[in-house]
Amino acid sequence: MGQYIIEGCNRLGGTVKTQGAKNSALPILAATVAVGKPCVIHNCPQLSDIDSTIRILRCLGCKVQRADEMVFVDAGNLSQRKISDVLMREMRSSIIFLGALLSATGEAVISAPGGCDIGLRPIDIHLTSMRKLGVHISESHGEIRCTCRRIKGGKIVLPFPSVGATENIILASVKSGTVTTIINAAREPEIVDLAMFLNSCGARISGAGESTVVIEGVERFNSSQYAIMPDRIVACTYMAAAAVTGSTVVVDEVIPSHITPVFSAFEQAGCRIETSGKQLRITSPERLKAFERIQTMPYPGFPTDCQAIMMAVASVSKGITIISENIFENRFKHIGELRRMGADIKAQDKIAVVNGVEHLQGAFVNSTDLRAGAALVVAGLCAEGTTTVEKISYIDRGYAAFAENLSAIGAVIRRKDNL
Ligand code: UD1
Numbered sequence: 512m513g514q515y516i517i518e519g520c521n522r523l524g525g526t527v528k529t530q531g532a533k534n535s536a537l538p539i540l541a542a543t544v545a546v547g548k549p550c551v552i553h554n555c556p557q558l559s560d561i562d563s564t565i566r567i568l569r570c571l572g573c574k575v576q577r578a579d580e581m582v583f584v585d586a587g588n589l590s591q592r593k594i595s596d597v598l599m600r601e602m603r604s605s606i607i608f609l610g611a612l613l614s615a616t617g618e619a620v621i622s623a624p625g626g627c628d629i630g631l632r633p634i635d636i637h638l639t640s641m642r643k644l645g646v647h648i649s650e651s652h653g654e655i656r657c658t659c660r661r662i663k664g665g666k667i668v669l670p671f672p673s674v675g676a677t678e679n680i681i682l683a684s685v686k687s688g689t690v691t692t693i694i695n696a697a698r699e700p701e702i703v704d705l706a707m708f709l710n711s712c713g714a715r716i717s718g719a720g721e722s723t724v725v726i727e728g729v730e731r732f733n734s735s736q737y738a739i740m741p742d743r744i745v746a747c748t749y750m751a752a753a754a755v756t757g758s759t760v761v762v763d764e765v766i767p768s769h770i771t772p773v774f775s776a777f778e779q780a781g782c783r784i785e786t787s788g789k790q791l792r793i794t795s796p797e798r799l800k801a802f803e804r805i806q807t808m809p810y811p812g813f814p815t816d817c818q819a820i821m822m823a824v825a826s827v828s829k830g831i832t833i834i835s836e837n838i839f840e841n842r843f844k845h846i847g848e849l850r851r852m853g854a855d856i857k858a859q860d861k862i863a864v865v866n867g868v869e870h871l872q873g874a875f876v877n878s879t880d881l882r883a884g885a886a887l888v889v890a891g892l893c894a895e896g897t898t899t900v901e902k903i904s905y906i907d908r909g910y911a912a913f914a915e916n917l918s919a920i921g922a923v924i925r926r927k928d929n930l
Pocket of ligand 1: 533534535537603604632633634635636637638671672673674675676697701815816838839840
């Protein structure tokens with residue numbers, strides 16, 4: 512496991528470019544299995560979760576070629592319908608292959624997915640939805656065998672707008688020759704990106720980004736080239752880096768409308784944000800102010816993936832900020848690590864009360880999950896002295912060239928990989 516070693520309190524400046532969105536790239540790569548025609552995906556970030564997805568594609572018999580941020584996939588000749596337990600455990604998104612495999616072959620054999628330990632993360636909504644679509648599911652010895660001769664379509668009402676379940680229903684239904692309607696669908700921009708990719712291949716999906724999504728299953732697809740949208744969470748991370756260091760930074764390749772709820776927290780903290788096309792400039796004050804209560808919610812609410820990052824910001828924002836985590840039940844593990852750095856945070860159940868201190872202090876801290884790790888890097892950038900962030904393999908799941916990008920805008924950060 513590697514480390515990031517950060518010398519804090521350095522002013523940042525210049526332009527940093529975000530990467531393609533991990534949470535779009537993963538389902539879109541899985542979707543190539545349903546498409547079954549050669550696809551070229553551009554702006555695919557170089558992340559360990561993308562490596563895991565490519566391993567799954569290759570195990571299923573897809574031809575995959577990768578060159579920098581371009582991935583070519585031809586899933587025209589699948590040789591497997593089963594994803595091994597080892598591969599399933601590498602990340603939560605492996606579950607999205609369920610819908611894609613059912614579309615392509617009528618069969619999928621999987622097990623419970625892995626991923627960051629931020630809560631129980633059950634897959635009951637995925638499986639119930641598949642059953643409603645006519646999929647027969649049997650579970651034994653940890654193996655989940657799903658088979659379906661014909662997806663029957665119809666109306667599926669989600670009890671919660673789960674991102675993954677919405678993606679799985681879209682993928683399972685997309686080639687069914689019948690109509691499926693999802694009510695209370697997730698509205699995240701990543702759902703829109705998936706639908707746009709599939710539509711570019713000949714699918715007929717309407718309403719993506721709204722609560723009702725209609726999938727008119729088609730018979731066949733065509734090849735396509737598609738570029739993944741920018742990563743909104745990475746954009747917010749670079750904004751947080753600028754905010755805690757009192758810096759002015761331009762973040763390039765962002766879609767500002769995707770991050771509106773996070774903008775208002777930065778603005779309340781005293782930052783000025785100017786947007787122009789796919790760029791934004793954040794100008795930060797010498798001392799940040801506490802901001803209004805943050806409550807994580809499904810999109811278009813405040814994203815849970817930005818909660819830890821904004822807690823790092825609140826840790827040095829004068830006054831009291833209250834943060835409620837409403838999506839995942841175990842997503843406060845970074846609090847203990849931020850406290851090691853001198854943060855004044857009290858937490859009970861899903862509510863954290865952050866009393867912003869003047870300065871954090873560098874310390875040895877552990878990434879406890881992907882976004883928690885990024886939050887600790889942000890904290891390290893404004894801490895006095897040296898911060899060593901351990902277990903950075905979590906951060907590698909979601910941030911491409913993190914240290915290089917931060918160094919390029921003036922941060923003093925280096926990566927040390929243990930051999
Ligand atoms: C996706 C994102 C993740 C983000 C999350 C919420 C990807 C690869 N990951 O995860 O970064 O934090 O959305 O925006 O896109 N739930 C159930 N049963 C289910 C499914 C979900 O109870 O069958 C619960 C989860 O445990 C969680 C909540 O619903 O408490 C949200 O989960 P969901 O929206 O499905 O998130 P993911 O798709 O796993």
